[in-house]
Amino acid sequence: MITDRSTELGALLTNSVAGSKSPCARFGPRRVLQASSGSTAVTNHYGKSSAKPAISSPERSLKRKQGSANKMSKSNNGFGVLDKIGIKRFGKLSAPGVMATVYEGLDTTADQKVAIKKVAVNDLWFTNLERGETEGLKATKHPNIAKTRTLVVQHKAKSDTKGEYLVITDYEQVRKIPKETFREYKVELVVSDFIEGENLQVLIEDEALPDANVPMAIRIGIDVASGLSCLHNNNIIHRDLKPGNIMWNSQSEQFQLIDFGFSKSVGKEDLTKTSCGSGKYLAPEMIKVIYGRRGVSGYGQKLDVWALGATLMGIAGGKTPESFSEKGVVDTPRIGQDFRNILYFGELNDQEKMDYIKRYFNDVYLESPGLVDLIILTLRGNPNERITAAKACEFLTLLRDNPTLRFPLTSA
Ligand SMILES: Nc1ncnc2c1ncn2[C@@H]1O[C@H](COP(=O)(O)OP(=O)(O)OP(=O)(O)O)[C@@H](O)[C@H]1O
Ligand SMILES: [Mg+2]
16 A cells, blocks of 8 residues: 555655665555455445456466457457457556546456556547557667566447457558558457556656756656657657656556557658647647647657657656647647747747746756756757757766766757
């Protein structure tokens, strides 16, 4: 049972800054409590609990038949397909959201806990956003990325009536689906490694982060930038980076990226134009794409770097760029004030950003001017002038070891 998570995270912080392991392993299993009767109680975000049967040894010994996973499988629902390959579903982990409901599960073949996400979005999203969750399969094993294991995909024309599902366990299978027919499939279920922990948004709302948030921002930033850098090296843009999609893993004691629903394969230099993402963390170039502003050729990997900067600014100072401006740009009447503020903040030069940050949270600047430099480097309006995720990771690691370090800005 967690009694004082703030203290525990504080301990993590102190220890991680000192470069050693923390006692924070107790932080995670808030939602999963082992009952003495042999059953497991699962509590969801509302705090309700539901009993589920203990995992029996015959289930554990169930072996997945190699090869069958690649074939079409008939069942009256996607969960039935998972059952056939030895993946059991238990209670809900998340309140049903607009996009998905997530369940706890068990891969009986590997005897490993999993998270099963039932994607609730309609076909339109999948068609527009293309492969989305499938990109998770491509992300190589990395300590700061939740591992996607299996997808259950359904052919639209055969849905409901024929109950045919395709089980995909690696990205090569995705590649084999002909491009022209790919859009006829929709992802129904996503199975990933289970993370014992909590998402960063909940930690922030529960005030579980310690008050001195500068070292925490550095600590989180290193993990997130490292995961992002791996995605970008694999030519994947996450496109929905925000605290709600970053999870604290209490077992590995790392923050991990989750939720590849909006992810897309985009090469290092390539640009794309689909509108997606989440309000406060949207980069200026995405807002320009959404509102069809002239002269915008799209966005690329640096989109995620802006969201990293907005997240770090929120953790360190409690403010994100959308709540920052006093003026907002004037030539965009159709755009809401919050998005104007983001555009406005993006257009400020480094010195002006520095002045803003000092005015709103001088204590952050006094504690770590280098973190403010880093945030400014990630929140440059022009993506070409924004640092890469790999560079951000390198700088944050230097800052962790030497908090008084500064990074050169062009005009500050
Ligand atoms: N691998 C995992 N292990 C443990 N919990 C997970 C895992 N993946 C997701 N969750 C839980 O489910 C929540 C929602 O997951 P995710 O972000 O993938 O879905 P979503 O599409 O954003 O859903 P929503 O519409 O509810 O935001 C997470 O915030 C986390 O609490
Ligand atoms: Mg999410």
